[in-house]
Amino acid sequence: MKKIWGFFASFFLLVFIFSQSRGPEERYTLVERLPGDQLAATSGIGTISFEKSRLTLELRDKTRVFPSKQCVTSGLSYLEFGPNKANTWLLLYSPGYILIYEQPGRLLHQGLREFTPQDSFQLVKLKYTATSFLTENDTRYAAENLGVYLQTDKPWANAGGKYAVGEIITLTAEHDFNKLIISNGFISFSKPELFLKNSRVKSMAIYRTDPESKPLDVTLADTSQLQEIDLGTEVRQLKIKITGVYKGSRYKDTCINFILAEYRDPEPYLGPQGMDVEQ
Secondary structure: OOOOHHHHOOOOOOEOOOOOOOOOEEEEEEOOEOOOEEOOOOOOOOEEEEEEEEEEEEOOEEEEEEEEEEEEEEEEEEEOOOOOOOOOEEEEEEOEEEEEEEEEOOOEEEEEOOOOOOOOOOEEEEEEEEOOEEEEOOEEOHHHHHHOOOOOOOOOOOOOOOOOOOEEEEEEEEEEEEEEEEEEEEOOOOOOOHHHHEEEEEEEEEEEEEOOOOOOOEEEOOOOOOOOEEEEEEEEEEEEEEEEOOOOOOOOOOOEEEEEEEEEEEOOOOOOOOOOOOO
């Protein structure tokens, strides 16, 4: 964690790094998706809980408990559960979020941790551009793929058959955001080996478009799991310059699964007596 000055004066970078073996946090509130890939954070539709070898899913007032086993394949975390481990989910998680994918890589559930109805949470729609992107036959690993999180196998990758050091990604929004959620690497439900075969981002410098602002230097963990970057202030545009990579075992192409922008009110609304609205 680094402390920087200027535009980010007195703010701290918060990148949550945790081991693959630790597993997801114990309990998440499942939330509903709205048109435009937004989340209805005020309408929790259930919860999901992880407890050693047991998965508890409470969905719309119906609770089901399954024996389960978490396994890691080529750096990706899967959950096998149900009778004879008949079902398999791919898990992308951090202390704050969880995304759950079913075969062949469709998003099934998403959840927030430590969520209350008073929280003001919004995924902010971004426009993405990049200095290059890879095209293979009819497949384009374009910058707009950085906004795709409802399915796997849609990363951004740089062009030129080289590592992406020096490539710049620009994020532009119509509304303020104050946090980034990054899923690093090539994430594929059915081909987990692509995560380690392709290169991943190791470090980057985040710039505001204000020429007087100083960069925020970020080091990402080499993990398939979600990583959160608290920007410490509200912005509408950022430039991300890749400064280092984790080398792939086979390909130089550097991949990022997605980059999402969040706005969460640092001072959620409280009732007139200074108490939570529900109370």
